[in-house]
Amino acid sequence: MNEIRKFINNISPMSDSDWYFFSSKLKKVRFEKNTTILKLGKIEKHLSFISKGVIRFYIPKEASDLTFGFLFENEFVTAYDSLLTQTPSEYEIETLTDTILWQISNKDLQEVYQKTNNGNLIGRKMAETMYLIKSQRELSLLNKTAEERYLNLFSERPQLIKHIPLKYIASYIGVTPQSLSRIRKRIT
Structure with a gap:
């Protein structure tokens, strides 16, 4: 407490x-x-x-x-x-x-x-x-690319990667799991 x-x-x-x-x-x-x-x-x-x-x-x-x-x-x-x-x-x-x-x-x-x-x-x-x-979040969805949203997400909340399944992260940034996989390959 x-x-x-x-x-x-x-x-x-x-x-x-x-x-x-x-x-x-x-x-x-x-x-x-x-x-x-x-x-x-x-x-x-x-x-x-x-x-x-x-x-x-x-x-x-x-x-x-x-x-x-x-x-x-x-x-x-x-x-x-x-x-x-x-x-x-x-x-x-x-x-x-x-x-x-x-x-x-x-x-x-x-x-x-x-x-x-x-x-x-x-x-x-x-x-x-x-x-x-x-x-x-709303402004990010309107103004940023999926890749920018993904990168911002982890710069702002690095603990996400450890605990959250990628399918939920994909949904959160507004892409399919397959698109997220391609984004992750491009930036690594």
Whole structure:
């Protein structure tokens, strides 16, 4: 749980009393590799902090899934749009490795926002970070070649290559696995 406090304190330091209130709402949950933690059509009920593991966001398709995001240790994970609107998710969230999460329910999160001095500030800054990641991905898909997206992905997130199957990386950068194979041959 110390990693969560360190992460939050980097955003905006929390007083001991606010931290105790917030941390009392957290629940430790373990998932095995390849576990779907949010299914298509279900409503997101938690904000989670990844203590250990790798997570994938994807839209299940008949031919092959469309992967659009990865998250790693010391990052927050949620189907944020579903959490905010309390409407069914249009995508799934899956563990790619054995994973440990610290979860807080949406109800408890709202209470933290109301009863702590800087809960709203921390929430806003995390939302801004998620927006920037989403915006950068969209711009990358519109402005860069597949090869540039692949190279940028590994310069920004080198841990990807170790834990994520190439078929998911191909989907994430918007190419087929065969095209990714050709890109990898060209740049090595």
